Amino acid sequence: MAVSVRDVAEAAGVSVGTVSNVLNRPDKVSAPTVERVQRAIERLGFVRNDAARQLRVGRSRALGLVVLDIRNPFFTDVIRGAEDRAAEHDLSVFVANSDEKIERERSALDLFEQQRVSGVLITPIAEDLPRLRRIRDRGTPIVLVDRESHEHGFPSVAVDDVEGGRVAADHLLALGRRHLALVGGPTSLRQVADRLDGAQQSVAAVPDAALEFIGTRGLTVEEGRRAGERIALRKRSARPDAVFAANDLIALGLLQGLVMTGDIRVPDDIALIGYDDIDFAAAAVVPLSSVRQPAELIGSTAVDLLLSAAAGEDLDTHVLFRPELVVRASTGSRPA
Numbered sequence: 001m002a003v004s005v006r007d008v009a010e011a012a013g014v015s016v017g018t019v020s021n022v023l024n025r026p027d028k029v030s031a032p033t034v035e036r037v038q039r040a041i042e043r044l045g046f047v048r049n050d051a052a053r054q055l056r057v058g059r060s061r062a063l064g065l066v067v068l069d070i071r072n073p074f075f076t077d078v079i080r081g082a083e084d085r086a087a088e089h090d091l092s093v094f095v096a097n098s099d100e101k102i103e104r105e106r107s108a109l110d111l112f113e114q115q116r117v118s119g120v121l122i123t124p125i126a127e128d129l130p131r132l133r134r135i136r137d138r139g140t141p142i143v144l145v146d147r148e149s150h151e152h153g154f155p156s157v158a159v160d161d162v163e164g165g166r167v168a169a170d171h172l173l174a175l176g177r178r179h180l181a182l183v184g185g186p187t188s189l190r191q192v193a194d195r196l197d198g199a200q201q202s203v204a205a206v207p208d209a210a211l212e213f214i215g216t217r218g219l220t221v222e223e224g225r226r227a228g229e230r231i232a233l234r235k236r237s238a239r240p241d242a243v244f245a246a247n248d249l250i251a252l253g254l255l256q257g258l259v260m261t262g263d264i265r266v267p268d269d270i271a272l273i274g275y276d277d278i279d280f281a282a283a284a285v286v287p288l289s290s291v292r293q294p295a296e297l298i299g300s301t302a303v304d305l306l307l308s309a310a311a312g313e314d315l316d317t318h319v320l321f322r323p324e325l326v327v328r329a330s331t332g333s334r335p336a
Helices: 003-014 016-024 031-044 073-088 102-114 128-136 162-172 192-206 223-233 250-262 279-283 295-310
Strands: 062-068 092-097 118-121 142-145 157-158 179-183 211-213 240-244 271-276 289-292 317-320 324-326
Touching: 003 016, 003 031, 003 240, 016 031, 016 062, 016 102, 016 142, 062 102, 073 092, 073 295, 092 102, 102 118, 102 128, 118 128, 128 142, 157 162, 157 324, 162 192, 162 240, 162 271, 162 289, 162 324, 179 192, 179 223, 179 324, 192 211, 211 223, 211 295, 223 250, 250 271, 250 279, 271 324, 295 317
Parallel strands: 062 092, 062 118, 118 142, 142 157, 157 317, 179 211, 179 240, 240 271, 271 289
Antiparallel strands: 289 324
16 A cells, blocks of 8 residues: 555654655755655655655546636645646646636536546535535545645645734734724635625634634735725724734735825824735835745645545645744734
8 A cells, every 4th residue: 555645744743734844845945854754754654746656547637726716816826836836647637716706616516527637626515515525425536725634535735824813813912902893704615704794703812802704705905905995984993903803815905995085194193914924015116914824735735645645645734834924014012
């Protein structure tokens, strides 16, 4: 039986995510840990390409990938990571954009099954997964991307979004901000709900702090701009003094809406932090603080898990990366 990534992790006494980092981004791991993982790889005889050679006969040399919004640079980077890793195994990636619409997700999944892809990577819209279970039970392995799962037969790779929400809120609270708002939605998206949950946990621990949720219909620049305009039109005393945007696209729209609609200075009047750390975050007129996700690594790790699942192993592997705070000008401390 082929040695799996999980076997290496257990032998080295580290997480599956750490093994993935050693294989893909060793510069992110301490030298002693890299050495320990490499010793385990050598001792067990782990070969990374084994899973690819065991793909089921009769299927195409392609993988299907369904993302929530292809306009979001975060998902563009996830796609890049998945395509790069797939190319190493002589595989192609078919990409579909659900646009956060369940009917488009279903159409993409139907098409992928018709094309007999070797497996499906997906950021699902809904919490319930009956359609994905049926596809999996018919022989197509599935990996959840940017979505944590603990269900048998659905490997997953994601970032700890609850922790990400805490990181963002803790940063704003440490600056002395007390009237926080989280802008984003809908909360039916697991990522939004988890980020809100984490922020609420942090705010609840500070007696004089409060968190307001401002929902949006989607995670787009336009929705962020509309939310910013609504905030700017409030009386000054009713405005939050800090805003956590559920992603960077919302944050960029918020920045525009706040500055153009009202006499609001960022960060002096309202500190602003986003999520994902897309390239545009650093290039904004007020460079955005953000909670970084390793998008390309998420994509490449998802392909690794899918290949293992296609080989009949590691069906319960769930890789959860930790988010990273990136501080820029949009959350400068309040002037004395």
